[in-house]
Amino acid sequence: xxxxxxxxxxxxxxxxxxxxxxxxxxxxxxxxxxxxxxxxxxxxxxxxxxxxxxxxxxxxxxxxxxxxxxxxxxxxxxxxxxxxxxxxxxxxxxxxxxxxxxxxxxxxxxxxxxxxxxxxxxxxxxxxxxxxxxxxxxxxxxxxxxxxxxxxxxxxxxxxxxxxxxxxxxxxxxxxxxxxxxxxxxxxxxxxxxxxxxxxxxxxxxxxxxxxxxxxxxxxxxxxxxxxxxxxxxxxxxxxxxxxxxxxxxxxxxxxxxxxxxxxxxxxxxxxxxxxxxxxxxxxxxxxxxxxxxxxxxxxxxxxxxxxxxxxxxxxxxxxxxxxxxxxxxxxxxxxxxxxxxxxxxxxxxxxxxxxxxxxxxxxxxxxxxxxxxxxxxxxxxxxxxxxxxxxxxxxxxxxxxxxxxxxxxxxxxxxxxxxxxxxxxxxxxxxxxxxxxxxxxxxxxxxxxxxxxxxxxxxxxxxxxxxxxxxxxxxxxxxxxxxxxxxxxxxxxxxxxxxxxxxxxxxxxxxxxxxxxxxxxxxxxxxxxxxxxxxxxxxxxxxxxxxxxxxxxxxxxxxxxxxxxxxxxxxxxxxxxxxxxxxxxxxxxxxxxxx
Ligand SMILES: Cc1cc2nc3c(=O)[nH]c(=O)nc-3n(C[C@H](O)[C@H](O)[C@H](O)COP(=O)(O)OP(=O)(O)OC[C@H]3O[C@@H](n4cnc5c(N)ncnc54)[C@H](O)[C@@H]3O)c2cc1C
Numbered sequence: 001x002x003x004x005x006x007x008x009x010x011x012x013x014x015x016x017x018x019x020x021x022x023x024x025x026x027x028x029x030x031x032x033x034x035x036x037x038x039x040x041x042x043x044x045x046x047x048x049x050x051x052x053x054x055x056x057x058x059x060x061x062x063x064x065x066x067x068x069x070x071x072x073x074x075x076x077x078x079x080x081x082x083x084x085x086x087x088x089x090x091x092x093x094x095x096x097x098x099x100x101x102x103x104x105x106x107x108x109x110x111x112x113x114x115x116x117x118x119x120x121x122x123x124x125x126x127x128x129x130x131x132x133x134x135x136x137x138x139x140x141x142x143x144x145x146x147x148x149x150x151x152x153x154x155x156x157x158x159x160x161x162x163x164x165x166x167x168x169x170x171x172x173x174x175x176x177x178x179x180x181x182x183x184x185x186x187x188x189x190x191x192x193x194x195x196x197x198x199x200x201x202x203x204x205x206x207x208x209x210x211x212x213x214x215x216x217x218x219x220x221x222x223x224x225x226x227x228x229x230x231x232x233x234x235x236x237x238x239x240x241x242x243x244x245x246x247x248x249x250x251x252x253x254x255x256x257x258x259x260x261x262x263x264x265x266x267x268x269x270x271x272x273x274x275x276x277x278x279x280x281x282x283x284x285x286x287x288x289x290x291x292x293x294x295x296x297x298x299x300x301x302x303x304x305x306x307x308x309x310x311x312x313x314x315x316x317x318x319x320x321x322x323x324x325x326x327x328x329x330x331x332x333x334x335x336x337x338x339x340x341x342x343x344x345x346x347x348x349x350x351x352x353x354x355x356x357x358x359x360x361x362x363x364x365x366x367x368x369x370x371x372x373x374x375x376x377x378x379x380x381x382x383x384x385x386x387x388x389x390x391x392x393x394x395x396x397x398x399x400x401x402x403x404x405x406x407x408x409x410x411x412x413x414x415x416x417x418x419x420x421x422x423x424x425x426x427x428x429x430x431x432x433x434x435x436x437x438x439x440x441x442x443x444x445x446x447x448x449x450x451x452x453x454x455x456x457x458x459x460x461x462x463x464x465x466x467x468x469x470x471x472x473x474x475x476x477x478x479x480x481x482x483x484x485x486x487x488x489x490x491x492x493x494x495x496x497x498x499x500x501x502x503x504x505x506x507x508x509x510x511x512x513x514x515x516x517x518x519x520x521x522x523x524x525x526x527x528x529x530x531x532x533x534x535x536x537x538x539x540x541x542x543x544x545x546x547x548x549x550x551x552x553x554x555x556x557x558x559x560x561x562x563x564x565x566x567x568x569x570x571x572x573x574x575x576x577x578x579x580x581x582x583x584x585x586x587x588x589x590x591x592x593x594x595x596x
Pocket of ligand 1 (some may be wrong): 162163164165169170171172195196197198199256264435438439440441442443444445448
């Protein structure tokens with residue numbers, strides 16, 4: 001059975017002690033937010049998620065979704081769980097109160113997402129896509145579309161989807177063929193076939209609102225000729241009640257490696273009625289609002305599953321008796337010591353722990369920037385936050401999902417052969433989280449986004465905004481009696497990242513293939529340094545707390561030990577990554593195509 005308890009203590013640490021949640025109260029709509037309020041919502045969320053969603057994870061995986069005559073039935077219990085989720089207002093946490101939302105901080109929403117993903121990743125996809133659709137419509141839809149659709153998406157009675165992919169068109173959206181023909185009444189008729197559409201059809205809501213990328217008849221070729229449309233499964237009446245069935249059909253669902261309780265659908269549009277969202281041919285701009293939000297959410301999925309993997313592995317490592325400690329028997333009363341005594345098992349546990357806590361800290365930092373970007377009264381604060389979010393989005397998506405998958409792999413290894421069989425639930429975590437490295441733009445494509453778009457954006461302004469606080473922290477703390485040695489080691493990796501950045505920008509400017517060859521190593525390096533920054537900062541907070549009147553000294557001691565592990569045992573990988581980047585593309589591209 002899968003083990004999962006919401007990591008509330010660590011969430012409180014990150015929210016309040018590391019990132020000072022009270023520093024957001026100058027933002028519009030967050031004036032009344034207090035740590036107590038945030039903590040009590042997190043506790044309620046944890047209760048609901050662990051009692052309702054967690055028990056459905058293994059059964060949902062075993063049963064999967066059912067397809068019959070265009071209808072999809074979710075596994076037993078999902079419909080009831082969704083109803084409770086919806087009635088609890090859990091999908092409305094971050095939505096605008098003008099549309100029935102609760103207007104709570106983004107960090108709170110992301111931490112609830114983390115718990116949902118850790119308990120039941122498949123379930124989380126249904127409300128997750130609705131929130132993305134809400135964001136795209138809210139930022140680019142007309143008032144009429146917003147008033148009709150947003151309250152329903154926010155209260156969860158209608159669900160959303162994101163329809164980009166076609167059989168011949170995945171990463172390269174410029175190839176898409178779905179057509180939209182203008183009608184006299186201002187609507188459009190859409191025809192085409194989309195594949196791999198998450199939550200494309202299901203039995204959880206009374207209507208499903210598809211956000212569809214398509215081409216107008218006069219569209220230029222490539223990505224500049226794509227427009228965005230809202231296409232409901234049932235055409236709503238003006239008063240918001242459900243009207244006629246639209247020309248949207250689910251013609252099948254995929255049988256796949258993981259997230260089996262999430263319906264991955266093939267959707268046909270046969271002269272389906274839709275309405276334009278935003279301007280003609282500017283669909284990618286509107287869709288990117290949804291895709292960027294989804295990319296951060298997918299990163300958080302990696303973290304949530306990584307945390308579940310860690311907890312299962314730690315519980316197993318304490319119970320499983322095999323071999324004796326190299327330092328002499330620790331449990332002479334037993335037939336063998338628990339495997340947690342072995343340094344190699346500790347290596348794996350500490351790695352997972354360091355990844356998860358580091359990612360949680362970075363995730364909340366980015367979430368706070370989301371709030372600053374949307375709610376700050378000062379335009380300079382909004383701009384700085386938007387730069388930061390844009391830079392970190394591909395890093396969060398790719399790094400968190402890579403590390404989440406690594407954690408499930410390590411957890412499976414700790415379980416030995418018992419991890420490979422179904423009983424303990426870790427093989428499901430590994431299968432489930434694997435998709436997160438692929439959808440919402442593969443991790444390779446995230447790396448290209450980082451080096452190709454985000455680094456050069458605004459003449460490097462975003463990067464400077466990220467590097468500056470790191471340089472300041474190093475300067476302020478490299479001689480700190482408590483964390484100085486950690487900060488000095490961190491500074492070496494930061495220096496390596498600066499070197500790699502100069503190299504990638506310079507070599508990539510002359511030969512784009514050099515940037516392409518460096519991209520994945522560079523993103524990993526960037527991510528490891530970003531986590532390193534979180535770890536030295538957490539070490540500082542923990543050191544200060546531990547010397548004060550700390551009530552839970554063990555928590556802070558563990559924080560400092562994990563910081564030391566991360567800086568000493570994981571962060572040095574940046575040195576090897578720098579060497580790989582310095583080697584350039586030559587060995588990667590040396591072979592003729594025929595040699596493969
Ligand atoms: C379970 C599941 C759920 C999904 N949900 C949705 C959804 O809700 N909505 C939706 O629209 N889509 C969805 N997708 C589709 C998903 O987003 C795509 O599969 C993904 O974007 C990759 O596209 P592709 O599979 O066609 O791979 P391809 O684009 O064919 O890529 C194959 C490989 O080539 C690499 N590659 C491609 N182009 C480049 C390049 N320019 N430079 C370097 N490397 C490159 C990729 O990184 C990858 O490794 C889902 C897919 C799955 C499996």
